[in-house]
Amino acid sequence: xxxxxxxxxxxxxxxxxxxxxxxxxxxxxxxxxxxxxxxxxxxxxxxxxxxxxxxxxxxxxxxxxxxxxxxxxxxxxxxxxxxxxxxxxxxxxxxxxxxxxxxxxxxxxxxxxxxxxxxxxxxxxxxxxxxxxxxxxxxxxxxxxxxxxxxxxxxxxxxxxxxxxxxxxxxxxxxxxxxxxxxx
Numbered sequence: 001x002x003x004x005x006x007x008x009x010x011x012x013x014x015x016x017x018x019x020x021x022x023x024x025x026x027x028x029x030x031x032x033x034x035x036x037x038x039x040x041x042x043x044x045x046x047x048x049x050x051x052x053x054x055x056x057x058x059x060x061x062x063x064x065x066x067x068x069x070x071x072x073x074x075x076x077x078x079x080x081x082x083x084x085x086x087x088x089x090x091x092x093x094x095x096x097x098x099x100x101x102x103x104x105x106x107x108x109x110x111x112x113x114x115x116x117x118x119x120x121x122x123x124x125x126x127x128x129x130x131x132x133x134x135x136x137x138x139x140x141x142x143x144x145x146x147x148x149x150x151x152x153x154x155x156x157x158x159x160x161x162x163x164x165x166x167x168x169x170x171x172x173x174x175x176x177x178x179x180x181x182x183x184x
Contacts, residue, residue, distance in 0.1 A: 036071050038143060043067075043136050050128030051121060058121035066117040073113050074106040081105075107140065141165045 048063045058066075081102040089095050111133055118129050145168040163171075 039139060040067055040071065042139055046135060047132050050132045051118065051123060054126070054128040055124035056121040062121070066114055069117070070110040070114045074110040077106040077109055078102060
């Protein structure tokens, strides 16, 4: 199942790319796989702990299955958005914002899938899950900086400097604005 998720994330990454350098195209195809793998490794233990604290009877394997199902749903949605993203990539320079909207929609549906699965685990409270969702969203946003160049550009495969995602996004927007001003 994990290989299937990785293939679908790779496919989504392949379909969503516009005109990029050959090296960047190759590395960006794997961005979805890298993000999904890292998110699962980083966030699965805390989800399981919050599930246990909320009184859930779910085993680790069941929580892992929920996370994999959520990732699969998000991947299918991203593949479904690929033709729309391709169309806009041929006619606009602001594809990053559209990709973030598509990723946000996929994330919302994935979290809803997790919430529905979590509700069947007989948890007495959803406070732990709700707190975990906030942590998860922050981790997703930080991944766009930690695994650059998902947003923006980078000289190396992995970043050499540490930045919070808001600072990185601000730098990327400033650089994009500077490029737009020079093109005029």
